[in-house]
Amino acid sequence: MCDVDWPSQGCWCCSVCRSGATPTSSVSQPAFFLWAGLACAWNIVGGYAGYISFGHSAFFGIGAYAAGILMGERFGLPFAGALVVGVAAAGVVAALIGWPTLRLRGAYFAIATWAFAEMVLQLANVLRITGGTAGLTLPPLLDERLFYFLMLGGAVLTYGLCFVLLERSRFGYRLKAIRDNEIAAETLGIDTTRVKLQAFVLSAGNHRSFWRHLCLLDHLYQPNQRARRGHYRPDGRHGLARRLGAPVGPSDRSSKHVPGESPVLEPVGEYHGLHCRAWCRHRAGRLVPARRPGKPLAADTAAPGAARSGPAPATGTAHSRGGAAMSTPLLAVEGLRKTFGGIVAVNGVRFQVAPQEIVGIIGPNGSGKSTLFNLISGVLRPDAGRIIFRGQDITGWKPHQIARLGIGRTFQIPAVFTTMTAWDNLLTAAVEADWAHAPQRAEQLLALLTLDAVRDVRADSLSGGQQKLLELGRVLMRNPTLILLDEVTAGVHPTLRTVMLDVVRELRRSGTTFLVIEHDMELVRTLCDRILVMDFGEVIASGTFAEIAAHPDVIEAYLGRRVS
Amino acid sequence: MTLFIQTIANGLLLGGLYVALAIGFALAFGVLDVVDFAVGQWVMLGGFIGYFLWKWTGIDPFLLLPAVFVLFGGAGYLLAPLIMRVRTSRYARPELMVLAFTFGIALIMRGGALTAWGFNTRSISTGLGGMTLQGGGIALPGLRVAAFGFALAAVGLFFLLLYRTRFGLAVRAVAQNKQSARLMGIDVERVSALVYALYAGLTGMVGVLMAAIYSVTPEVGVRYTLFAFFVVVLAGMGSIAGVLIAGFVLGVLEALTAVYVSGTLTFLVVFAVLYLSLILFPQGLARRGRS
Numbered sequence: 001m002c003d004v005d006w007p008s009q010g011c012w013c014c015s016v017c018r019s020g021a022t023p024t025s026s027v028s029q030p031a032f033f034l035w036a037g038l039a040c041a042w043n044i045v046g047g048y049a050g051y052i053s054f055g056h057s058a059f060f061g062i063g064a065y066a067a068g069i070l071m072g073e074r075f076g077l078p079f080a081g082a083l084v085v086g087v088a089a090a091g092v093v094a095a096l097i098g099w100p101t102l103r104l105r106g107a108y109f110a111i112a113t114w115a116f117a118e119m120v121l122q123l124a125n126v127l128r129i130t131g132g133t134a135g136l137t138l139p140p141l142l143d144e145r146l147f148y149f150l151m152l153g154g155a156v157l158t159y160g161l162c163f164v165l166l167e168r169s170r171f172g173y174r175l176k177a178i179r180d181n182e183i184a185a186e187t188l189g190i191d192t193t194r195v196k197l198q199a200f201v202l203s204a205g206n207h208r209s210f211w212r213h214l215c216l217l218d219h220l221y222q223p224n225q226r227a228r229r230g231h232y233r234p235d236g237r238h239g240l241a242r243r244l245g246a247p248v249g250p251s252d253r254s255s256k257h258v259p260g261e262s263p264v265l266e267p268v269g270e271y272h273g274l275h276c277r278a279w280c281r282h283r284a285g286r287l288v289p290a291r292r293p294g295k296p297l298a299a300d301t302a303a304p305g306a307a308r309s310g311p312a313p314a315t316g317t318a319h320s321r322g323g324a325a326m327s328t329p330l331l332a333v334e335g336l337r338k339t340f341g342g343i344v345a346v347n348g349v350r351f352q353v354a355p356q357e358i359v360g361i362i363g364p365n366g367s368g369k370s371t372l373f374n375l376i377s378g379v380l381r382p383d384a385g386r387i388i389f390r391g392q393d394i395t396g397w398k399p400h401q402i403a404r405l406g407i408g409r410t411f412q413i414p415a416v417f418t419t420m421t422a423w424d425n426l427l428t429a430a431v432e433a434d435w436a437h438a439p440q441r442a443e444q445l446l447a448l449l450t451l452d453a454v455r456d457v458r459a460d461s462l463s464g465g466q467q468k469l470l471e472l473g474r475v476l477m478r479n480p481t482l483i484l485l486d487e488v489t490a491g492v493h494p495t496l497r498t499v500m501l502d503v504v505r506e507l508r509r510s511g512t513t514f515l516v517i518e519h520d521m522e523l524v525r526t527l528c529d530r531i532l533v534m535d536f537g538e539v540i541a542s543g544t545f546a547e548i549a550a551h552p553d554v555i556e557a558y559l560g561r562r563v564s
Numbered sequence: 565m566t567l568f569i570q571t572i573a574n575g576l577l578l579g580g581l582y583v584a585l586a587i588g589f590a591l592a593f594g595v596l597d598v599v600d601f602a603v604g605q606w607v608m609l610g611g612f613i614g615y616f617l618w619k620w621t622g623i624d625p626f627l628l629l630p631a632v633f634v635l636f637g638g639a640g641y642l643l644a645p646l647i648m649r650v651r652t653s654r655y656a657r658p659e660l661m662v663l664a665f666t667f668g669i670a671l672i673m674r675g676g677a678l679t680a681w682g683f684n685t686r687s688i689s690t691g692l693g694g695m696t697l698q699g700g701g702i703a704l705p706g707l708r709v710a711a712f713g714f715a716l717a718a719v720g721l722f723f724l725l726l727y728r729t730r731f732g733l734a735v736r737a738v739a740q741n742k743q744s745a746r747l748m749g750i751d752v753e754r755v756s757a758l759v760y761a762l763y764a765g766l767t768g769m770v771g772v773l774m775a776a777i778y779s780v781t782p783e784v785g786v787r788y789t790l791f792a793f794f795v796v797v798l799a800g801m802g803s804i805a806g807v808l809i810a811g812f813v814l815g816v817l818e819a820l821t822a823v824y825v826s827g828t829l830t831f832l833v834v835f836a837v838l839y840l841s842l843i844l845f846p847q848g849l850a851r852r853g854r855s
Contacts, residue, residue, distance in 0.1 A: 106657070107663060111797065111838075111842065122832040
């Protein structure tokens with residue numbers, strides 16, 4: 001939705017040039033820039049991060065009103081000062097509101113932001129300091145031509161900033177990861193809360209100053225007007241809405257200062273709604289052709305000499321591999337317990353994993369294996385018990401903190417980033433790790449996992465098996481010390497399975513430890529040093545394959561009592 | 565004290581209508597997976613269409629309700645495929661794109677209504693307008709009691725349809741798992757369209773009654789959207805049973821605020837409560853069927 005869309009960018013530029021050719025006294029063109037800038041700013045949170053906010057008009061208004069009040073008789077601040085304070089005000093409010101609101105997901109977030117915006121609108125209507133429903137009146141400040149060019153400059157500046165900031169940067173990748181699969185993003189080390197808040201405050205602050213110029217020209221602030229502006233924000237697409245909005249919307253307004261009258265603004269709102277709809281309907285999710293792989297952004301300092309063969313750990317990894325002689329366990333789980341309502345999913349699980357071990361976890365469906373992984377990786381909080389990793393108690397830590405410590409995982413149901421290509425999926429994994437060498441590494445992994453042919457294919461178009469491979473690749477990008485593989489070979493072609501197993505063994509030799517959930521007994525037998533058997537949330541047996549295969553409890557769990 | 569009881573009574577009467585409003589909305593959400601931002605605008609349009617039908621034919625609005633139901637049902641049936649198309653598209657987060665889509669629909673409805681009918685408020689008068697039921701020191705306007713009765717009947721029929729008919733079974737199946745429903749031979753698209761039609765028709769009827777009790781302008785849409793969201797969020801998205809309670813909670817809250825705080829602040833208070841309940845209970849207050 002928000003990838004670089006060259007046709008739209010081109011249209012945007014054309015329309016800017018067209019309107020730029022003749023700055024007239026019409027208020028329409030500056031308004032066009034206003035909406036362009038608003039849409040751009042909103043896109044940071046709504047388009048890139050996928051958090052559709054209907055409340056950004058509130059920030060627009062807060063900034064506008066703050067500046068307006070400060071420029072009024074009471075305080076008499078000069079324009080520049082009021083501008084700065086207005087931006088700050090909007091940003092501060094966004095930070096305060098964003099913190100609790102961003103905890104909500106999807107539709108709830110949209111509703112909450114909408115509620116917030118409407119609350120602010122109501123307050124503006126009621127409070128005297130904002131002038132009630134009549135709004136604030138200010139003396140005109142700027143000559144029209146100057147104003148026009150200021151607006152044009154502001155729009156271009158905002159647009160440029162957003163483009164640079166988001167399109168190919170790590171920040172942009174983080175946002176897109178959050179949009180596509182927030183939990184997977186967390187397990188890759190991305191601090192989703194912080195990133196979301198940054199995006200929110202950035203987009204709110206962006207909404208402010210330049211766009212208030214329009215109000216200044218109209219020298220009339222009205223609560224309704226401000227709200228309409230927010231509602232005019234079309235949606236996340238870069239250029240399209242502006243392209244359509246420009247000729248239709250602003251031309252409805254008379255060329256003189258007739259700003260606050262709703263009858264003029266309402267039809268405009270209608271047209272924007274139409275564009276909103278039309279866009280959603282006819283733009284059938286077309287994505288720009290994926291970028292050529294190669295240079296994501298920062299200078300790619302790839303030195304040919306550093307090329308490695310195979311999946312050996314990349315240089316510069318932050319995780320130290322413990323020597324093989326270490327006697328302390330890499331991972332220790334004690335008394336872990338997790339219930340969901342009345343169901344006890346994990347019931348007092350206790351085990352240890354030594355460095356460079358490959359431990360298999362098997363058990364019937366519903367025995368708590370995946371829940372165990374969720375607990376270890378921080379996706380779920382245990383109700384009781386402790387998890388100790390390299391001597392550190394990581395119980396209750398957030399997933400991204402655990403990921404940064406060196407634990408990586410795959411998911412039973414592939415959690416790839418659906419709108420990104422396979423290539424981008426791999427790059428995103430390195431966003432919180434070795435970004436400079438990421439393209440190299442991604443190339444290697446693509447080749448290794450035979451995903452070369454589909455590197456530019458959208459991840460949700462890949463087959464189930466390919467997605468599993470992609471997930472494995474994603475985990476490997478980060479070079480974790482401990483890798484949790486959740487049925488990673490399910491649905492994968494037998495020949496590729498061998499490749500995967502070779503990768504695992506190779507990595508183990510280089511110092512990685514594995515916890516592997518599998519159903520394929522043959523695989524478990526050949527791959528794993530030790531096996532834990534789970535049933536009803538408990539570890540019922542532990543040992544080598546031969547030992548557990550003869551264990552009566554294990555036989556009973558799998559085959560039933562009569563057989564054992 | 566009697567003022568208090570009177571206020572509660574008023575609140576409960578209106579709450580019935582809010583239940584009717586929210587239950588269609590909740591079902592549409594459950595079946596289509598769509599949070600329809602245009603719900604309040606359906607109410608507004610219902611009020612206007614009801615008004616014009618009443619003006620032109622002179623028939624009492626209560627008798628016009630079936631006609632409005634059919635009209636709005638038809639409109640909803642036609643609109644549903646478009647919404648489904650956005651919902652099942654390949655955007656990032658289609659469930660949120662459809663939100664923006666319905667937001668756009670809401671804007672169109674509101675803008676269109678303003679363009680076509682202007683600012684003036686319209687209200688419908690019914691034969692029941694003058695009647696009042698008195699008892700125990702409180703007076704219940706006949707119109708509101710009748711509307712409450714309608715709401716009860718509508719919700720009752722609604723539940724009957726959902727839990728006692730074959731169609732209702734199909735609807736519930738689609739709400740739970742579209743893929744499996746298809747495997748059972750259920751035409752998911754048609755069921756979804758019919759559910760949306762049902763929701764539109766029901767909401768339109770509520771609009772007629774709102775126009776009779778209060779009045780209608782193109783601006784009231786936002787108010788009813790807020791109310792629908794409030795009820796559904798409090799009940800927990802996907803929880804149909806919770807809607808019954810939450811609707812009455814809203815009615816009483818609104819009435820109490822209007823009487824004891826200020827009429828102009830009801831909006832603000834309801835918004836604030838909605839926002840706070842979302843923040844404080846991100847998991848939903850009641851059993852949450854689906855996030």
